[in-house]
Amino acid sequence: MSILKVNMTQREVVSEPFPNDKIVGGRAMIDYLLTEYGIPSAHPLAPESIFVAAPGLLAGSGAPQSGRISFGGKSPLTGGIKEANAGGTAGHKLGRLGIRAIMVEGKADEWHILKIDSSGAKLEPAGDIVGMKNYPACDKLRERYGEKIAIIIIGPAGEMRMANSTVAVTDPEDRPARHAGRGGVGAMMGAKGLKAIVIDSNGTSVRKAVDGEAFKAAAKKAAEAIQNGPLTEIMHTLGTNVCIDADGDRGSLPSYNHRHGAFEKRKGLCSNTMIELNNARGGSMGNSCMPGCLVKCSPIFHDADGNHVTSALEYETVAMLGANLGIDDLDAVARMDRQCDELGLDTIETGCAIGILNDAGIFEFGDAAKAEAYIEEMGKGTPMGRILGSGVTGTAHMFGIDRIPAVKGQGIPAHSARSLKGWAVTYATSPQGADHTAGVVEDDPLSPVGQVERSRKQQIATAAMDATGLCMFTFIDGQPELIAPMIAALYGVEWAAADFEELGKEMLRQERAFNIKAGIGPEADGLPDWMRKEPLPPTDAVFDVPQEELQQLFNF
């Protein structure tokens, strides 16, 4: 298999073989390439900075729900290393094409598309899709390149190099609804002058395992475990949005700019409401974000006239654009989600950023029309739009606001930190900034005791999971005994559960080392000071895991 090295300045694409026995993929590939080729002192958007797209280790194989793809580089949002991943159809197609990563450097003065198929890869002028929103741009690209392609694309936000911009990946229904949302990966891609990557895997077949029999057995065992997994049924029927009630009940649903943990109007946003509306309007729960998915947790949401509004209306989006803005109108939230998908904006960061405008005295909670108008401004790149497009920390900086719900510049997501102290340790310490997918910890949520240890364990396991291309709902605690045999058989190497754990550790070490070289010291680990003082109703919890303990997290 190979790595595509794309030099945008020279308009050159070179395919280099990549050692089969180097077991890095997805987030681990980003960590590896940033460690080898990244320049920690460079500006994230400088030509010298690299942008990486990398499917997981199991991409293109028959392993269940293993098609996630990672994007990353040096983040314009955090100033440190960043990875964000998404489902969609691109990961598997790249795996089938034998591509383990795309590493992009330099900068083209005009917008380009990277076209990849079984005959090779080349850069082409982006043409009329420049400046277009994601849905119509993808329609155009299918007209140009055929129906059976996967598309990786940035919207106007990424073109404007906004720190709150995403990379979108088309889903099984060909919609650009799967977003690598966090850390401004869209701006990283935009800074290269790369508008889209078009992947046509026609003529390829499922990746062959070196040890076919062992792989088949391991994949079957994993699939059975997933189907019997504790989350599968609930995610399939209620979607991730089940957390509106689950987090609301335990006081960890961010509401009113992170000032409350149980939105009193959450009935309007919850899964049951979504299901009722879907049943009445022809929307649906339980859709796959990628081929081979067994959990199928994603909703497709229609409006009152029965027309498609948005896909992947997930909990984080509903919480941050709904409850956190005091909005209980699911239709408005769905429209905002669609606009964020169109423009290439992270819904978490957007919800945090608009939320603090309440502190600035210019946004009233519950004003959905104004929130929608702000998102439109982001798409137009007005000064106000650029402020919001910089994310919550940039917005706070512009308005002189000191109560900022962010860690390392990245907005705190929708599993509220103060009432979920273990998860909060992950936000506080992850080299990725406040990231809800960097290490889920739900045990004993109101106690500060033992949370550093729990978070450490989960951050290591999650990092390794992010290397595989497996969805985090596959095995929420890692389950290396199920994963490692698939990788060992696919690559034909000795690779066991202990290697899985060591991979996770090595990734975190590399990420932390990059950050330190980029000027982000260990002292940057921590939640904002105000979260240690301001109680969050209804639990009235403050964050009280001692700072000294946080500094122990990376002792492994």
Add this chain to the structure above:
Amino acid sequence: MSILKVNMTQREVVSEPFPNDKIVGGRAMIDYLLTEYGIPSAHPLAPESIFVAAPGLLAGSGAPQSGRISFGGKSPLTGGIKEANAGGTAGHKLGRLGIRAIMVEGKADEWHILKIDSSGAKLEPAGDIVGMKNYPACDKLRERYGEKIAIIIIGPAGEMRMANSTVAVTDPEDRPARHAGRGGVGAMMGAKGLKAIVIDSNGTSVRKAVDGEAFKAAAKKAAEAIQNGPLTEIMHTLGTNVCIDADGDRGSLPSYNHRHGAFEKRKGLCSNTMIELNNARGGSMGNSCMPGCLVKCSPIFHDADGNHVTSALEYETVAMLGANLGIDDLDAVARMDRQCDELGLDTIETGCAIGILNDAGIFEFGDAAKAEAYIEEMGKGTPMGRILGSGVTGTAHMFGIDRIPAVKGQGIPAHSARSLKGWAVTYATSPQGADHTAGVVEDDPLSPVGQVERSRKQQIATAAMDATGLCMFTFIDGQPELIAPMIAALYGVEWAAADFEELGKEMLRQERAFNIKAGIGPEADGLPDWMRKEPLPPTDAVFDVPQEELQQLFNF
């Protein structure tokens, strides 16, 4: 003598005695108080962060040109420790009142004034000066408190907590034209709810030295040295603006957004032009910024009708709002300087910020009307005004620009880094960010050799100078043998040249320690990467002092 501790939340002012033999003042007092009471992890604008005003060690004494006053805290611009100082009449008055520092903590919900006179200090409602520009606000305050007061005040920019906001001090003509410009000290004061400090020293007299005879002799010797100093005559007749030609000649005059080092239209901006206009219009060169000044370097600038436009039209202002924006119209630059003084904006940061809008494609070099309009927007706090009000790094972030002329978030000033490699080492390494007053190095400007050593020496000497309240034009290399005897005699302590040097070292150590605790690691030392690659015409110099050498600067 004493320290005033002001708690804005409680509306309390307490006067605490301060040990006479603790030889800290000005910038050293800020370093000391931040080390003792500062919270490096707190947001710069949080109630927990402290704001400090501290006159120099010689304040209120008869020492020549020793009335500078320092302001500081944790900077909203750099995220680290920050001190900025200014002339004016406040420093000496505080010294005469026996006040060695004012330390402000907490936050008042309504704007207040701190009124200080020989009977004590108290907080009063700010009343109708809230929202006013600095000149009219000072007029109002004199109506309210009498003519013979010194005023320390923030403008609308500081009220809006802009990271590019200053603290103004009234000058001997009672104009708020002396600004502690850098690092957003205005926002620090604004974050407390403190609009102004009014100082009435009526009924006090010059501070008595413990050893009067020795002090008199030492002060006389210092005064003679100043009068015979190498800079005195030239600064008095040509002003700091002499650098328009001096820096232009050596290729270190930032022009066109730091893309050229010798503005070809600089004749319109130079000292001779200023002198001609002054002679014709009734303006003047050679004014004092504070009582007791012997150098008298400041211009007062009038318009074509003979009306006062601005005071203190200094080189950094003329270069950054003129040459760096491609503007050669001194009248326009003077109007912009006045507006910056009115609003409380740093002219260096403002010139850097507007300059990069050329890279954003929305500002054409030479468009003075647009530059003036942008400054007005900053005063109004429009979204565009808030972007510019955040300084050059914030502005770049909003527009996705990666070529940023800044170190640690602070804009690079008007002695251009690439053609002045020693001075550039100061910009690269000072805990204060890119600061032209943190350690002047002019020797062998195009060679990288020996610059770290030169900068180290000057940074130590300058830090100690910043503790004394002496103007940097007093003794550009420190001259502790002239300064130490004045301090020893004034305070009645053993204090020699070696103590002066040790004070400077201790200050830098404290500043660096604070920054590290605030998450700014040693890796943040350095010029932006692009300055190592992009040659600056006409010298075509790049910055090439090795990064490893920069890391040696603090080895003392």
